[in-house]
Amino acid sequence: MNRVRPKLFLLDDWEGRIRSAPGARRLAELAELTVLDRPLAEVPDEDLADVRVVLAIRERTRFDRATFDRLPNLELILQTGGHAYHIDLAEAERRGIAVALWRSHxxxxxxxxxxxxxxxxxxxxxxxxxxxxxxxxxxxxxxxxxxxxxxxxxxxxxxxxxxxxxxxxxxxxxxxxxxxxxxxxxxxxxxxxxxxxxxxxxxxxxxxxxxxxxxxxxxxxxxxxxxxxxxxxxxxxxxxxxxxxxxxxxxxxxxxxxxxxxxxxxxxxxxxxxxxxxxxxxxxTPHIGWTVEEAFAEFAEGAAGQLEDYLAGKLDPAELRFPLPADRGRPDLVGGVAR
Structure with missing residues (x-):
């Protein structure tokens, strides 16, 4: 069976704490991990065409219709927060994009x-x-x-x-x-x-x-x-x-x-x-309630666990903003849907 790792973009790790956390090594084993060194808006469209998963650090990147248009194969947002104020959820649901909320608190x-x-x-x-x-x-x-x-x-x-x-x-x-x-x-x-x-x-x-x-x-x-x-x-x-x-x-x-x-x-x-x-x-204070070293380690570990479950078709529905489409997270395809 051909099991291709999905392409994953790590966004907005300004502090460099996600990429250096133990959980990032698990993410790199599960997916083709790219750590962006600049805002998503500055990445050429051709580099986004085959991105299937993004790991978003809280609310630092807004996901609106224009952003989704630039990510035509996106199927999963690993959202390091218990909410998704910055995501156009109706548009994500319309496109069948799963939004996995934070499970480490x-x-x-x-x-x-x-x-x-x-x-x-x-x-x-x-x-x-x-x-x-x-x-x-x-x-x-x-x-x-x-x-x-x-x-x-x-x-x-x-x-x-x-x-x-x-x-x-x-x-x-x-x-x-x-x-x-x-x-x-x-x-x-x-x-x-x-x-x-x-x-x-x-x-x-x-x-x-x-x-x-x-x-x-x-x-x-x-x-x-x-x-x-x-x-x-x-x-x-x-x-x-x-x-x-x-x-x-x-x-x-x-x-x-x-x-x-x-x-x-x-x-x-x-x-x-x-x-x-x-x-x-x-x-x-400039919205620093959550910005501590220990939290970033939790983000990486939690996201790795969610991605692993998603790829195995076992992601807990309670962690999703809305139900996962029936053809997503299939264990026979690392990365979910055959596009």
Missing amino acids: DACEAAMRELTFALAVAALRRFPEATRAGDGGQWPGLLGGTLRGRRLGILGMGLQGRAVARLAQAFDMDVVAWARPGGSTDAADGIPRLPMEELLATSDVVSIHLRLSDESRGLLTAERLRSMKPGSVLVNTARGAIVDEDALVEVLRNGPLRAAGLDVFAHEPLPADSPLRSLPNVVL
């Missing part, structure tokens, strides 16, 4: 919840003001606050939210979570569920851990931001579009917010003229 989840508390502490202890004063040769007597004894309100009690709740209890925080409309207020995890209005009005720190969806987009409106507890802190490591960013600037300038710790923004990269950059009570 440990390192990224740990990194993101640790950043949540780093941002909260930095905001409460006024790190931006202290740093700017120190850079100017000053030695300011800034009065900050501790996490201990404060209330943390969590928006989103999925995997990440639950882990943040456990860590918050280790900081001796009082933890509450948002009771979604129609949801139970008597949770088995022992974390009280509150209506949105009560959570915002009583929480000293509000932390967002929601997926971006039609329900969550714009969830924190101007009205809700203005209703937050005076002197409170907002932390967002989820998605910038969940918050009305213009209104956030207003409440950071005029109250009631004391400060914010933000890793995500409505438009990324954050524009150079964004007022968020000049506010003294904002801690900004």
Whole structure:
């Protein structure tokens, strides 16, 4: 039987961590691996004609109709994330392109919840003001606050939210979570569920851990931001579009917010003229919640496992954005479909 390895392009490995990870060796055994040293847009069309698999690093490359047109034989996107905001999923499904979502979570989840508390502490202890004063040769007597004894309100009690709740209890925080409309207020995890209005009005720190969806987009409106507890802190490591960013600037300038710790923004990269950059009570990080060395090793290993399963016709349907076409992932053809 003639078993030809599919051609696989590794995209956007800016840090060089995927190509050097042990999982990359497995990928090279399973496929003809090419590590791009430039954006996909700069690759000639003729070099893309026989690419069947791409390994995408989070949201760094957008897959729209024009991109798919340049990849006429693409059949599988190994997506190192639990979502696919940057992929035109309807177009991928129409073309029969499988999208395999990320199945390794440990390192990224740990990194993101640790950043949540780093941002909260930095905001409460006024790190931006202290740093700017120190850079100017000053030695300011800034009065900050501790996490201990404060209330943390969590928006989103999925995997990440639950882990943040456990860590918050280790900081001796009082933890509450948002009771979604129609949801139970008597949770088995022992974390009280509150209506949105009560959570915002009583929480000293509000932390967002929601997926971006039609329900969550714009969830924190101007009205809700203005209703937050005076002197409170907002932390967002989820998605910038969940918050009305213009209104956030207003409440950071005029109250009631004391400060914010933000890793995500409505438009990324954050524009150079964004007022968020000049506010003294904002801690900004450039969407680095997931960028840790351990996560890239997981990406490579997870992608290799998914590719191996796909080529054997055994890829778990739960890892796919939509069902795999019936003629894909056939074990008699490495690379799936005979084109």
